[in-house]
Amino acid sequence: xxxxxxxxxEMSVQEAETVTLSCTYDTSESDYYLxxxxxxxxxxxxxxxxxxAYKQQNATENRFSVNFQKAAKSFSLKISDSQLGDAAMYFxxxxxxxxxxxxxxxxxxxxxxxxxxx
Amino acid sequence: xAGVAQSPRYKIIEKRQSVAFWCNPISGHATLYWYQxxxxxxxxxxIQFQNNGVVDDSQLPKDRFSAERLKGVDSTLKIQPAKLEDxxxxxxxxxxxxxxxxxxxxxGSRLTVL
Numbered sequence: 001x002x003x004x005x006x007x008x009x010e011m012s013v014q015e016a017e018t019v020t021l022s023c024t025y026d027t028s029e030s031d032y033y034l035x036x037x038x039x040x041x042x043x044x045x046x047x048x049x050x051x052x053a054y055k056q057q058n059a060t061e062n063r064f065s066v067n068f069q070k071a072a073k074s075f076s077l078k079i080s081d082s083q084l085g086d087a088a089m090y091f092x093x094x095x096x097x098x099x100x101x102x103x104x105x106x107x108x109x110x111x112x113x114x115x116x117x118x
Numbered sequence: 119x120a121g122v123a124q125s126p127r128y129k130i131i132e133k134r135q136s137v138a139f140w141c142n143p144i145s146g147h148a149t150l151y152w153y154q155x156x157x158x159x160x161x162x163x164x165i166q167f168q169n170n171g172v173v174d175d176s177q178l179p180k181d182r183f184s185a186e187r188l189k190g191v192d193s194t195l196k197i198q199p200a201k202l203e204d205x206x207x208x209x210x211x212x213x214x215x216x217x218x219x220x221x222x223x224x225x226g227s228r229l230t231v232l
Binding site for chain 1 (some may be wrong): 121122149151158159160162163173211220221222223224225226
């Protein structure tokens, strides 16, 4: 079974600085997808960035980028030029690329709470 | 475009009582998911629907939880009887189809069982 581990329960960063959130995962599959989701307090979870395992190039979305190390099974999120609105819970998630009876469930880590200080 | 709607946002019940949560997905989204998010843990899939058929309910405690998606649109998740360990946020999400698109989540329904 696949597992996702986020070893940093909380992180903090100064506004305009850069912060990196860590995620490791365990799987025997060769093809899969990895995601970072953001969950602000009492608001819905939204997708920040996704990475296909077959792509060597790291995904980027504006101020958000990932460092995907497939051999090490590591998938960290870097937030550059941090803003107050980045404060939220961040979840790393895994999804198999193999279609089995149409199920495409996400397997989530336990999350990292990011605080941003002015 | 309207997002995923869930109600109620908050519910407090005594153990052994029953509760129901409602979800209306984004229009046109064929796939609907219910996730359970216990405090301090990541969300866990309870059940996934493709249109009005169940494609994965392997982690649904079927002795007390039930879910349906009539007419392939909105869905209800019921817990009867509730236990203390059911205290959690119940997240509904939808997508255009399995493996075809991004998941869109609702704001969740927070359940407290006393």
